[in-house]
Amino acid sequence: MTASSYDADVVVVGSGVTGSNLAYELARKGRSVIILESGIRIPRWKIVENFRTSSRKVNRNDPYPNAPYAPNSYTPGYIENTGTFRFLPGMLRLVGGTTWHWGGSDVAVPSQ
Amino acid sequence: MIVSDLLRALSRLFSRTSGRSPERSAPDVPRASAAPLRGDDSVSSSDFLTVSCFLTGKNDLSPAVAARAYAALSSADATFAASVSDLLGAICTGRLADMKMFDDFARQYPEPAAAALHIISAWYLGYTGTPEPLCSEDDSAFVAYESALMFRPTADVTAPPSYTPGRTDYWQEPPASLKSDRTCLSA
Numbered sequence: 001m002t003a004s005s006y007d008a009d010v011v012v013v014g015s016g017v018t019g020s021n022l023a024y025e026l027a028r029k030g031r032s033v034i035i036l037e038s039g040i041r042i043p044r045w046k047i048v049e050n051f052r053t054s055s056r057k058v059n060r061n062d063p064y065p066n067a068p069y070a071p072n073s074y075t076p077g078y079i080e081n082t083g084t085f086r087f088l089p090g091m092l093r094l095v096g097g098t099t100w101h102w103g104g105s106d107v108a109v110p111s112q
Numbered sequence: 113m114i115v116s117d118l119l120r121a122l123s124r125l126f127s128r129t130s131g132r133s134p135e136r137s138a139p140d141v142p143r144a145s146a147a148p149l150r151g152d153d154s155v156s157s158s159d160f161l162t163v164s165c166f167l168t169g170k171n172d173l174s175p176a177v178a179a180r181a182y183a184a185l186s187s188a189d190a191t192f193a194a195s196v197s198d199l200l201g202a203i204c205t206g207r208l209a210d211m212k213m214f215d216d217f218a219r220q221y222p223e224p225a226a227a228a229l230h231i232i233s234a235w236y237l238g239y240t241g242t243p244e245p246l247c248s249e250d251d252s253a254f255v256a257y258e259s260a261l262m263f264r265p266t267a268d269v270t271a272p273p274s275y276t277p278g279r280t281d282y283w284q285e286p287p288a289s290l291k292s293d294r295t296c297l298s299a
Contacts, residue, residue: 052274055252056243066248074248088246 008034016097038070039093047100064092064100155196157182163199167232168261169211177235177256184240184253185230195227236261 008031012023015037023033042065050063061074070093071078081087092098161178165171186192202208202224208217218225234240238260241252263272269287271277287293 048274052257053254055239055241055254056245056250058243058245059247060245062248072248074246076247076249090246 006034008032010034011036014097015095017099019097037095037097039067039095039097040065040070041095060101061090061092065094067093070094155182155193155200159200160196163196163203163228164231164235166203167199167211167228168235170235170261173235174256174259177259180253181231181234181240181255184255185227185234188241188251188253189227189230191223192227192230195224196231198224199228238262 010023010026010031010033012019012026012033012035015023015035019035023035027033047063051057054062056062059074061072066072066075072093073079073088073091090098090101092100094100157175157179160182161173161175164173164178164181182196189195198221199208202217202221207221208214214225214228218228230240234255238256239252239254242250243252244250257274258272260272268289270283276282
């Protein structure tokens with residue numbers, strides 16, 4: 001087996017909330033798992049620093065990586081939705097996926 | 113450039129005289145009628161800082177932030193250096209001796225006046241250009257964050273979003289200046 005050759009029972013594409021949970025559960029059940037992720041791993045403090053030095057703080061995704069090899073829905077020329085209204089959901093390309101939006105925290109919405 | 117030498121001297125004066133408004137320190141020369149302002153296009157970093165101090169009415173602007181603002185504004189507009197030179201001339205000759213005259217000045221000299229608004233905007237907002245909310249590319253450029261002038265009025269009670277200025281939930285305590293703030297408002 002060379003350095004560029006890998007083998008696993010399951011290959012999960014994407015390290016977001018679905019992919020990482022799926023990989024975790026499979027691994028717990030004894031399967032070998034590989035996760036493919038197009039984006040980089042970035043520590044939280046760098047995301048905070050990126051926010052502070054961003055010139056477009058109205059763009060909530062700007063602090064996250066915008067790598068040319070890992071385009072996202074805000075990259076010009078990315079897949080576009082067509083229809084009667086503009087629909088452009090934000091998505092992130094990094095280890096952890098779009099779960100990182102809002103710094104990876106999700107404040108509970110009160111039931112009332 | 114004699115004008116810039118004079119303004120540099122004014123700039124040094126501001127830095128020594130705290131609390132003194134730069135526009136009041138500008139040369140007290142009667143306003144002249146509309147005349148060509150275009151002069152020397154070479155602008156030094158201290159020229160830009162001097163113009164910025166005059167336009168914002170602040171005497172403690174950061175040279176490092178000024179350098180970023182000047183780089184961003186001049187790369188977006190090829191005539192920006194000439195406009196800064198014009199503004200410097202207008203301030204020095206008294207055509208723009210006080211920011212209270214700015215509306216009149218803008219009617220007579222729209223180009224340098226537009227540049228002046230871009231300069232003020234960069235200092236207050238901390239960026240230049242127009243940020244796009246849903247695109248990773250636009251013509252905006254970063255100038256400053258915590259030192260953006262828009263945060264100064266509330267700097268005694270809160271900090272710009274990112275790091276908390278004190279302990280968790282610091283904002284639950286009413287500002288110490290609340291009483292005097294109210295007195296100011298009702299006065």
